[in-house]
Amino acid sequence: MIQVKGLTKIFKKVEAVKNVSFTVEKGTVFGLLGENGAGKTTTLRILATMLKPTSGTASIDGTDLLVDPEEVRSKIGILFGGETGLYDRLTARENIKYFGLLNGMSKEEVSRRINELSDILDMQEYIDRRAGKFSKGMKQKVSIARSIVHNPEIMLFDEPTSGLDVTAVRMVHDFIKRLKDQGKTIIFSSHSMNEVEKLCDVVGVIHKGKIIEVSTVKNLREKYNNMELEDIFVELVGDKNV
Amino acid sequence: MFNKYTWIVLKKELTDIFRDKKTIITSILIPILVFPILAFVIGSSTDQFLGQNNNPVDMALISEEENKLEEFLKANDNVNIIEVENPQEALKELDIKVILKIDKGFDERIERGEAGNIEFIYDITSSRSDMAQSRLNGIIGEFSHSITLSKLEELGISSQILNPINIEKTILENQQADQGIGLMILSIILPLMLTVWSAVGGMAAATDLGVGEKERQTLEPLLTTKASRLSLLMGKYFAVVVAGILGTLAALTGFGIASEINPNFTGSGVTMPIQSIIAIGILCIGLALIFSALELTISFYARSFKEAQTYLSPMTIIVMIPAYFTMYLDGKEIPDLFLHIPIINTISIIKESIVGVFNIEHILIVAGWTIVYIGLALFFTVRMFNKESVIFRS
Numbered sequence A: 001m002i003q004v005k006g007l008t009k010i011f012k013k014v015e016a017v018k019n020v021s022f023t024v025e026k027g028t029v030f031g032l033l034g035e036n037g038a039g040k041t042t043t044l045r046i047l048a049t050m051l052k053p054t055s056g057t058a059s060i061d062g063t064d065l066l067v068d069p070e071e072v073r074s075k076i077g078i079l080f081g082g083e084t085g086l087y088d089r090l091t092a093r094e095n096i097k098y099f100g101l102l103n104g105m106s107k108e109e110v111s112r113r114i115n116e117l118s119d120i121l122d123m124q125e126y127i128d129r130r131a132g133k134f135s136k137g138m139k140q141k142v143s144i145a146r147s148i149v150h151n152p153e154i155m156l157f158d159e160p161t162s163g164l165d166v167t168a169v170r171m172v173h174d175f176i177k178r179l180k181d182q183g184k185t186i187i188f189s190s191h192s193m194n195e196v197e198k199l200c201d202v203v204g205v206i207h208k209g210k211i212i213e214v215s216t217v218k219n220l221r222e223k224y225n226n227m228e229l230e231d232i233f234v235e236l237v238g239d240k241n242v
Numbered sequence B: 001m002f003n004k005y006t007w008i009v010l011k012k013e014l015t016d017i018f019r020d021k022k023t024i025i026t027s028i029l030i031p032i033l034v035f036p037i038l039a040f041v042i043g044s045s046t047d048q049f050l051g052q053n054n055n056p057v058d059m060a061l062i063s064e065e066e067n068k069l070e071e072f073l074k075a076n077d078n079v080n081i082i083e084v085e086n087p088q089e090a091l092k093e094l095d096i097k098v099i100l101k102i103d104k105g106f107d108e109r110i111e112r113g114e115a116g117n118i119e120f121i122y123d124i125t126s127s128r129s130d131m132a133q134s135r136l137n138g139i140i141g142e143f144s145h146s147i148t149l150s151k152l153e154e155l156g157i158s159s160q161i162l163n164p165i166n167i168e169k170t171i172l173e174n175q176q177a178d179q180g181i182g183l184m185i186l187s188i189i190l191p192l193m194l195t196v197w198s199a200v201g202g203m204a205a206a207t208d209l210g211v212g213e214k215e216r217q218t219l220e221p222l223l224t225t226k227a228s229r230l231s232l233l234m235g236k237y238f239a240v241v242v243a244g245i246l247g248t249l250a251a252l253t254g255f256g257i258a259s260e261i262n263p264n265f266t267g268s269g270v271t272m273p274i275q276s277i278i279a280i281g282i283l284c285i286g287l288a289l290i291f292s293a294l295e296l297t298i299s300f301y302a303r304s305f306k307e308a309q310t311y312l313s314p315m316t317i318i319v320m321i322p323a324y325f326t327m328y329l330d331g332k333e334i335p336d337l338f339l340h341i342p343i344i345n346t347i348s349i350i351k352e353s354i355v356g357v358f359n360i361e362h363i364l365i366v367a368g369w370t371i372v373y374i375g376l377a378l379f380f381t382v383r384m385f386n387k388e389s390v391i392f393r394s
């Protein structure tokens, strides 16, 4: 379970996240929906303890991220979208192994887990090749494997499909569903209504650093008379702009 | 400061670094090759130089009448008089190196006890022509001396009058006459090489491990692992240090090969006490520890690879300045102030040990400062790596 309590982040002058609170129940997928610059990445970076909140806090499965950031990091996996960075001179296996070890796994555990992930993600063919020449899709698979190598209970996805082609997008979506079926708790950020509708149980709409609506997809629909989600979004965002 | 995660990072980074051809070339291959090449070039140019001194001087002679000087020169093996149509042109082409003009009435003037007039014409912009005129000067000096001697004899005066003082030169015990020049080269090149390489040897690695990680977008995932920021940083830091030290070792290996190729390069008879060698080794590692931290700090601060290189390249020059500044420093006369300034203090200790001085007090002062500088440099590195605005700069 993730509990976010009054999270605020101010960069010098920009108030990127303002008093954000929400709860994600265990085994559910929470969609963080917002436009560019809304504060999605900043929120997820704080949850991953990469950034310190200016005020407020959050707890991950009962561990407060201000109190024990290392413990929090070992419980979460995070996948960033866009250009996916791998170590070009290391093989896919070595890339994944590095992150497994850094998450406190033993060598044997890592090696077993990599074989398992390599089967699941269909990477056997290139698992021992250097990552430098991989295609975007191959890189994305290795990044996914890297982010879940330690089998975290909680996954944070920050626009994981941005810049990917249709096949790769489907692969990522399938993967998220699979994690959900395994009972993982997931936060998923996106600026696409469609994507959120497909994958999420609960949606939080974030705009200019503030959460302006938290609700199930179904409730949102009912509240706004079965409008298309895209229109609901425009409605919500438009409201706050006035 | 050194935990299991530091070790994991260190191992991974070293694997990564040494799979990169570029790094291997710049930090291992070039240092190994530079000194042998330098030794070879210095060696062959010295040979050429010496060769020039052994060959006879190619010259043209202009004189309107026979005279004793001409006779003397024709009989001298160190002179090769060449018949040329146009001596000035030949000099320009360096077919001859110098023109000697002997004035009319040369012999008569000397006979009368006056000075005989001759003229050298040479090309001052050509080192070979300049050298030729100076050698000719020496050869004619012999002739001049023989005239003096015979004149003195005519007058019945002993030639001893020309050398009223006898000078004898004795070098200190345990020293060899030919030690001087080799020792000079060694005491100039070795400190420069050791310090500069220790300081900048890790630069390529620092760039790759800092801003390289940022630019590759691998830094963020790395920061989400269980490993603490400090242990990640330390792993990277020690990887840069190891790369720097390997570079220095490579340079030393090259230096060793160089002195095999050309024994003049290091000079014979230089023996450093073992405790000096150990002290120098430790101090150079100290330099690597200081500068790796600075390089990593700059690398993390930079937005891009290019920016990091812009900041880091002046550093090589900054490091070279103290090294050049102390080039002719005498190992037996180190000013106390020098023991406190980074790089210069390490150079001072190296210079001391080359001339056989082992001053434990000096070494301890330098070691003390080195520790202080490491601490300071690391303080900045850790601060930089913990700064959100730096790590997430875009």
Ligand SMILES: Nc1ncnc2c1ncn2[C@@H]1O[C@H](COP(=O)(O)OP(=O)(O)OP(=O)(O)O)[C@@H](O)[C@H]1O
Pocket: A011, A012, A014, A015, A016, A034, A035, A036, A037, A038, A039, A040, A041, A042, A043, A191, B388, B389, B392, B393
């Ligand atoms: N390190 C930083 N320093 C200063 N300002 C920042 C920093 N990171 C983000 N911001 C600002 O905070 C605001 C929120 O940014 P954030 O990246 O969280 O948005 P986002 O919802 O992820 O947007 P996108 O869809 O473009 O990824 C933006 O105005 C951004 O410019």
Ligand SMILES: [Mg+2]
Pocket: A040, A041, A042, A158, A159
């Ligand atoms: Mg973002």
